[in-house]
Amino acid sequence: MKEATLSRRNLLKLGALGLAGGLAGCSRAEAPVRPLPEVLESEEGALALTLPLAETRVELAGRPARLFAYGGRVPGPRLELRPRDTLRLRLENRLSEPTNLHFHGLHVSPTGNSDNVFLEIPPGEAFDYEVKIPEDHPAGTFWYHPHRHGLVARQVFAGAAGLLVVRGALDAVPEVAAAREAFLVLKDFALAGERVPAPSPMERAAGREGPILTANGRVRERLVIKRGGLLRLRLLNASTSRIFRLRLDDHPFFLIATDGGGLAEPVELDELVLAPGERAEVLIQGSREPGRYLLRSLPYDRGGPRGMGMGMRGFFRPQGTAVLAELVYRDEARPALPLPDRLLSLLPLPEPVRLRRFLLGHAMRPGRGMVFVINGKTFNPARVDVAARLGEVEEWELVNLGVMDHPFHLHTNPFQVVSRNGRREPFLAWRDVVNLRPNERVRFRVRYRDFTGRAVFHCHILDHEDLGMMGVIEHREGERA
Ligand code: C2O
Ligand code: CU
Ligand code: CU
Numbered sequence: 001m002k003e004a005t006l007s008r009r010n011l012l013k014l015g016a017l018g019l020a021g022g023l024a025g026c027s028r029a030e031a032p033v034r035p036l037p038e039v040l041e042s043e044e045g046a047l048a049l050t051l052p053l054a055e056t057r058v059e060l061a062g063r064p065a066r067l068f069a070y071g072g073r074v075p076g077p078r079l080e081l082r083p084r085d086t087l088r089l090r091l092e093n094r095l096s097e098p099t100n101l102h103f104h105g106l107h108v109s110p111t112g113n114s115d116n117v118f119l120e121i122p123p124g125e126a127f128d129y130e131v132k133i134p135e136d137h138p139a140g141t142f143w144y145h146p147h148r149h150g151l152v153a154r155q156v157f158a159g160a161a162g163l164l165v166v167r168g169a170l171d172a173v174p175e176v177a178a179a180r181e182a183f184l185v186l187k188d189f190a191l192a193g194e195r196v197p198a199p200s201p202m203e204r205a206a207g208r209e210g211p212i213l214t215a216n217g218r219v220r221e222r223l224v225i226k227r228g229g230l231l232r233l234r235l236l237n238a239s240t241s242r243i244f245r246l247r248l249d250d251h252p253f254f255l256i257a258t259d260g261g262g263l264a265e266p267v268e269l270d271e272l273v274l275a276p277g278e279r280a281e282v283l284i285q286g287s288r289e290p291g292r293y294l295l296r297s298l299p300y301d302r303g304g305p306r307g308m309g310m311g312m313r314g315f316f317r318p319q320g321t322a323v324l325a326e327l328v329y330r331d332e333a334r335p336a337l338p339l340p341d342r343l344l345s346l347l348p349l350p351e352p353v354r355l356r357r358f359l360l361g362h363a364m365r366p367g368r369g370m371v372f373v374i375n376g377k378t379f380n381p382a383r384v385d386v387a388a389r390l391g392e393v394e395e396w397e398l399v400n401l402g403v404m405d406h407p408f409h410l411h412t413n414p415f416q417v418v419s420r421n422g423r424r425e426p427f428l429a430w431r432d433v434v435n436l437r438p439n440e441r442v443r444f445r446v447r448y449r450d451f452t453g454r455a456v457f458h459c460h461i462l463d464h465e466d467l468g469m470m471g472v473i474e475h476r477e478g479e480r481a
Contacts, residue, residue, distance in 0.1 A: 033052050033054050033056055033069070033071065033072040033094070034072060035071060035072030035073055036049070036051070036070075036071030036072060036073065036076075036077045037077060038073070038077060038078065039077065039078045039080060040077050040078070040079050040080065041080040042080065042081045042082060042085045042087070045084060045085055045086065046085060046086045046087075046088060047079060047080075047081055047085060047086075047087050047088070047089075048088040048089075049071075049077075049079075049088075049089055049090070050089075050090040050092060050126075051070055051071055051076070051077075051089055051090065051091050051092065052070070052071060052072075052091075052092040052094050053068060053069070053070050053091065053092065053093055053094060053095060053099055053146070053155075053160055054068070054069060054072075054092075054094035054095065055067070055068055055069075055094075055095065055158075056068075056069035056072055056074075057194070058072070058073070058074050058159075058217075059217075060074060060159075060189060060191070060212070060214065060217055061189070061212050061214055061217070061218065061219040062218075062219060063191070064194050065189070065191055065194050065195075065196075066194045066195055066196075067158050067159035067189075067196065068095065068155055068158035068159045068160040069159055069160070070144075070160060070161075070162050071162075073162075073217075074159040074217045075159070075161055075162050075163065075185040075187070075216065075217060075238065076144070076160070076161060076162025076163075077162055078162060078163040078164070078165060078183065079144070079162065079163070079164045079165070080164075080165045080167060081133055081164070081165070081166050081167070082133070082166065082167050082168065083133055083134065083135045083136065083137045083166065083168055084133060084134075084135045085132075085133045086130060086131070086132050086133070087103075087129070087130070087131040087132075087133070088128065088129070088130050089101070089128075089129045089130075089131070090126055090127070090128050090129075091121060091126060091127050091129060092126045093121045093122065093123055093124065093125055093126065093127075094123075094124070095123055095155075096123050097123055097151060098120045098121060098122050098123060098148050098151065099120075099121055099146045099148050099151065099155060099160075100116075100117060100119045100120055100121050100127075100146060100147055100148050101129060101144055101145075101146065101147065102115060102117050102144065102145060102146070102147035102411075103115045103131055103142065103144050103164060104142055104143045104144065104145060104164075104277060104409075104432070105140065105141075105142035105143070105164075105259055105260065105279070105414070105432050106131065106133070106137070106142050106164070106166075107134065107137055107138075107412065107413060107414065107449070107450070107451075108131050108132060108133065108134070108137075108412075108451070109131075109132070109451045109453065110411060110412050110451060110453050110454065110455035110475075111451075111452070111453035111454070113127070113128060113129050113130050114129065114130065114131050114132070115131060115411070115412070115455075117147040117149075117411070117455070117456055118381060118454065120148060133166060134450060137166055137168070138166070138168065138169070138170075138260060138261035138262070138414075138430065139166050139167055139168030139169050139170040139171055139261055139262065140165075140166055140170070140257060140259070140260060140261035140262075140279070141163065141165060141183075141234045141235075141236060141257070141259075141279040141281060142163070142164040142165070142166065142279070143161060143162060143163050143164055143236055143238065143279070144161070144162050144164050145160055145161045145162075145238070146160050149379060149381070149465070149466065149470065150466050151466070152462045152465055152466055153204075153207075153208060153240045153241075153462035153463040153465070153466050154466075156238070156240050156462055157189075157190075157196060157208055157210070157240040157462075158196045159187075159189070159196075161185070161187070161238040162185075163183060163185060163234075163236060165234075169262065169344055170256070170257060170261060170262035170281075170343065170344060173262070173340055173343055173344075174340075175230065175283075175337065175338060175339060175340035176232060176256065176283070176340060176343070178230065178337050179229070179230035179231060179232035179283060179337065180224070180225065180226070180229060180230070180231050180232065181231075181232045181234065182223055182224075182231060182232070182233055182234070183216070183233075183234045183235075183236075184215045184216060184221065184233060184234070184235045184236070184324070184325065185215065185216050185217075185236050185238050186213075186214070186215055186235060186236065186237050186238065186239065186244055186274065186297075186324065187214050187217075187237075187238045187239050188209055188210045188211070188212060188213050188214070188239050188240075188242045189210045189212040189214060190208070190209075190210030190211065190212065191210075191212065199463075201369060201370070204370075204463050204467065205362075205369075205370040205463070205467070206241070206304050206404070206463075207240065207241025207302075207404075207461035207462070207463045207464060208240055208241055208463055209239070209240070209241050209242045211319075213297055213322045213324060214324075215295075215324045215325050220323055220324075220325060220326055221324065221325040221326075222325065222326055222328065223295070223325050223326065223327045223328070224327075224328055224329075224330050225284060225286040225327055225328075225329055225330075226286050226329070226330065226331045226332055226333040227286050227290055227329050227331070227332040227333065228286055228287070228332055228333040228334065228335070228336030228337065229286040229331075229332075229333035229336070229337055230283050230284065230285060230286065230333075230337045230339070231283070231284040231286070231327075232256075232281060232282075232283055233253075233281065233282050233283075233284060234257075234279070234280075234281045235272070235274060235279060235280050235281070235282070236274075236278075236279045237274040237275060237276050237277065237278050237279075238276075239276050240276060240461070240462045240463065241276060241302075241461045241462065241463060242276065243273065243274070243275050243276070243300045243302050243405060243407075243435070244272075244273070244274045244297055244300070244324075245271055245272075245273050245297065245298040245299070245300040246271065246272045246273075246274065246295060246296065246297060246298070246324070247270065247271050247272075247295075247296050247298055248284065248293060248294070248295045248296070248327065249293040249294050249295075249296070249327075250288050250293055251284050251285065251287075251288065251293060251327070252268050252269060252270055253268070253269045253270075253271075253272050253282035253283075253284065254266040254267070254268055254269075254282055254283040254284070254285070254339055255267040255268075255269055255272070255280060255281070255282050256281050256282065256283055256340070256343055257279075257280065257281035258278075258279070258280060258429040258430060258431050259278060259279050259414065259430065259431045259432045259433055260414035260429070260430025260431055260432060261344070261430055262281075262343045262344040262346075263343055263344070263346065263427065263428070263429055264342065264343060264344060264345065264346045264427070264428060265340075265341065265342055265343055266283060266339055266340060266343065267426075267427055269282075271298070273300070273435070275405070275407035275433055275435040275460065276407055276433075276460040276461060276462065277407060277409050277432075277433045277460035278407065278431075278433045278435075278460075283339060283340075284327070285339065286329060286333070286336075288329075289329075290328075290329035291328075291329065292326050292327070292328055293326065293327040293328075294323045294325075294326050294327075295323070295324045295325040295326070295327065296321050296322065296323055296324065297321065297322045297323075297324050298321055299319055299320060299321065302404055302405040303402070303403045303404035303405060303437075303438055304403075304404060346428045346429075346430070348416060348428055348445075349393050349416050349445040349446070349447055350393055351393070352393045352394045352395035352445055353392050353393060353394060354392075354394055354395070355394070355395045355396075355397060356386065356394060356395070356396050356397070357375075357396075357397045357399065358374055358375060358396060358397070358398045358399070358408075358471075359374070359375050359376070359399050359401055360372075360373075360374060360398060360399065360400045360401060360402060360406045360408070360436065360459070360469065361373055361376075361400075361401040361402045362402050362403075362404075363376075365378075370467065371467050371468040372402075372406075372459060372464040372465075372467045372468050372469035373468060373469065374457075374469055374470070374471050375471075377468075377471070378467075378468030378469075379456075379458075379465075379468050379469070379470040379471065379472075380472075381472065383472060384454070384472050384473075384474045385471035385472050385473065386457075386471065386472070386473040386474070387473075387474050387476060388448045388473055388474065388475045388476065389448065389475075389476055389477075389478045389479065390448050390449065390450070390451075390452065390475060390476065390477055390478040391447075391448065391449075391478040392447070392448055392478065393445055393446070393447045394445070394446055394448075395418070395443055395444070395445050396410075396415070396443065396444055396445075396446065397441065397442070397443045398434070398436055398441070398442045398443075398444075399436075399440075399441045400436035400437065400438055400439060400440050400441075401439075402438060403438050404438065404461075405435055405436065405437055405438070405461075406435070406436050406459045406461065406464065406469070407433050407434070407435040407436070407459060407460040407461065408433065408434055408435075408436060408442075408457065408458075408459060408460070409432055409433045409457060409458055409459070409460045410432055410446065410457040410473070411432075411455035411456050411457065411473070412451060412455040412473075412475070413446050413447065413448055413449060414430040414431060414432050414446070415430070415431060415432065415434075415444040415445060415446040416428060416429065416430060416431070416444060416445050416446075417429070417431060417434055417442060417443070417444045418443050418444060418445055419442070419443045420440060420441070420442050420443075421440055421441055422441070431444075433460055448475050451475060452475045452476060452477055453474070453475055454472055454473070454474045454475075455472075455473050455475070456470050456471065456472055456473065457470070457471050457473060458470035458471070
């Protein structure tokens with residue numbers, strides 16, 4: 001397979017492909033978006049849809065807001081796929097700025113018109129994405145969002161994000177299948193009147209946050225559980241920068257899946273911390289007295305510009321407790337549903353062939369202000385930072401030299417965290433985001449499989465990514481035996 005190069009010619013060619021039969025005669029100012037259904041499922045191996053991204057007047061947290069909505073919705077429609085499916089998605093850019101699409105967490109080709117974040121879809125144009133889900137793709141909770149470097153934080157903060165679910169083995173575990181399923185897209189917003197305000201330079205450096213906390217675009221989302229029943233909650237933190245620390249009154253979480261799919265067995269947790277981009281699936285047992293129980297967002301201190309010499313002490317304080325959702329009991333499951341003992345079989349990745357180190361930090365650059373760097377460098381799409389060989393297992397050591405948390409994200413291949421500050425991880429899990437507190441050191445293992453071509457790794461505080469904290473990984477064909 002030939003690697004995709006990012007010459008201007010290639011981009012133009014791809015752009016032209018996408019435009020064939022595109023938006024002729026339809027200017028983006030008119031043509032209001034009719035909302036797409038809340039869920040779109042593949043049929044007979046394919047899901048085909050046109051997905052407009054437009055500034056749209058929607059209801060957010062019970063009030064009107066002008067947001068960047070996919071298919072007229074915030075969050076965007078949930079796309080449901082299965083291994084072997086093909087997703088054919090025409091993205092219509094009805095914004096007045098460029099955008100593109102990323103399929104976060106999918107193990108698919110990062111080139112051509114698949115999960116290619118180097119593409120740019122100009123305003124008023126459309127592009128035909130085609131994403132082939134491999135037959136051995138794990139089941140899990142994934143998502144889509146824009147990835148145009150420099151505009152990612154702005155577009156995601158204005159609402160552009162949606163779930164993408166791959167159904168498979170985890171869904172077939174009998175106890176999981178018997179549970180009631182609910183999704184929670186957690187996201188914070190800021191509004192000035194009906195509009196999303198622009199951040200100050202300091203808010204940008206910190207990573208913009210907003211005071212309106214939503215789940216599925218609503219304040220106090222309602223969740224229902226049967227007495228004696230199980231609720232399978234599938235959570236995504238789609239915030240630009242906010243880290244959620246979650247707790248549900250009187251009910252522990254039984255973690256059954258992380259970013260990359262199911263665990264070997266449930267892990268009981270009192271609290272669940274979700275960094276931007278991260279997903280988790282938990283089972284909740286309806287084992288309490290019927291009543292109302294609150295899912296709370298607890299304060300979390302992710303550091304801030306006060307440690308960066310930007311003045312204004314205390315500007316960036318951890319916020320108070322807020323309610324994200326309420327759980328109510330309705331009906332009774334008879335007999336009561338048990339928790340699963342076992343879920344999936346997971347194998348630890350073998351010894352790596354090499355170790356790479358990545359130092360995460362920030363710096364002041366003349367004329368640019370605060371930038372965020374990996375190994376001292378800001379993002380350069382023309383530079384390859386990591387040349388990876390298909391088939392190889394590597395260990396990456398990440399060190400946070402900064403004063404804020406940095407949730408590190410790798411595209412295309414999931415990883416297994418092996419240690420944090422020298423201590424072994426308590427359980428085996430596939431992830432694509434791992435959060436690092438200041439001074440933390442994390443090691444993960446990754447195996448490069450199936451796909452050649454260029455992709456990226458970056459901080460998922462999207463302002464940090466836009467301010468430079470991203471690198472390029474190029475996957476090359478392995479040596480032939
Ligand atoms: Cu969710 Cu490269 O991102
Ligand atoms: Cu991603
Ligand atoms: Cu960061």
